[in-house]
Amino acid sequence: MEKHVLVPVAQGVEEMETITIVDILRRGGAKVIMASVDTLDIKAAKGVEFKADTLIETCMDREFDLIVIPGGIPGADNLAASESLGTLLKKQAEQNRYYGAICASPAVVLHSHGLVTPGKVTCHPGFVERIDNGNVMDSDVVIDETCITGRGGGTAVPFALTLVETLFSKEIRKKVEAGLAL
Numbered sequence: 001m002e003k004h005v006l007v008p009v010a011q012g013v014e015e016m017e018t019i020t021i022v023d024i025l026r027r028g029g030a031k032v033i034m035a036s037v038d039t040l041d042i043k044a045a046k047g048v049e050f051k052a053d054t055l056i057e058t059c060m061d062r063e064f065d066l067i068v069i070p071g072g073i074p075g076a077d078n079l080a081a082s083e084s085l086g087t088l089l090k091k092q093a094e095q096n097r098y099y100g101a102i103c104a105s106p107a108v109v110l111h112s113h114g115l116v117t118p119g120k121v122t123c124h125p126g127f128v129e130r131i132d133n134g135n136v137m138d139s140d141v142v143i144d145e146t147c148i149t150g151r152g153g154g155t156a157v158p159f160a161l162t163l164v165e166t167l168f169s170k171e172i173r174k175k176v177e178a179g180l181a182l
Contacts, residue, residue: 003065003167005030006088009052010037010079014072015044017102017156021068024160027176028168030066035059037082045072056084065167067092069110071103071124071152080109089113093146098166100148102159107131110147119144124152157182 005025009018018034025032036042036052043049067089069079079085092099093115101110107127110116117133122142140155141148141162148166150159157180165173 003030004063005032005163005167006059006062006064006067007032007034008037008056008067008069008079008082008085008088009034009042010075010082011039011043012045012072012078013042013070013075014103014153015046015048015050016153017070017072017150018044019050020156021070021102021160021163024157024176024180025068025163025167027179028164028172030164030167033059037079037085045075056082056088059088060084063095064088064092064097066098066100066163068099068148068163069101069105071101071105071108073104073108076104076108079105080112085109086113089115096146098146098148098163100150100159100163102150102156103127103152106149110149116144116147116149119147121147121149122151123149 034052035056037056040052103124104127106123107130120135122137
């Protein structure tokens with residue numbers, strides 16, 4: 001069964017997280033759309049430039065099996081400022097569909113929309129104080145019902161592999177891991 005994933009992007013997102021998430025999900029068989037909240041041409045946090053597939057407004061009437069948000073500053077701030085993304089995330093949560101974020105974005109994006117309270121969550125250590133739910137875990141990846149969060153750039157691969165396993169199966173995850181020589 002096809003799985004559709006939305007990866008929202010903005011100026012200043014963390015490129016390693018963004019590309020790792022997109023690459024590993026596509027290796028797993030997901031149909032991934034990178035949708036920008038600002039312009040198609042993205043300059044990431046460390047200066048890498050890439051092009052989004054579309055603008056977020058074109059995704060408003062679509063359903064996704066997963067919406068997953070990369071971190072990075074100022075990328076997470078730019079993503080949090082998008083009303084369209086906020087609408088999509090709240091709809092995703094209300095429909096009990098998977099959503100997730102890594103690095104700064106669990107705190108800056110998800111928490112700002114009330115989507116990690118009171119559940120368990122992880123994020124970059126520099127953003128823990130922004131989440132006041134008392135359930136920030138010292139883990140690389142945390143799954144709490146339909147919310148999946150990752151700590152940061154160094155955990156992008158296990159985070160993305162967890163997304164593959166969650167959407168598909170442990171067997172598909174193992175195949176992707178084998179292809180990555182992990």
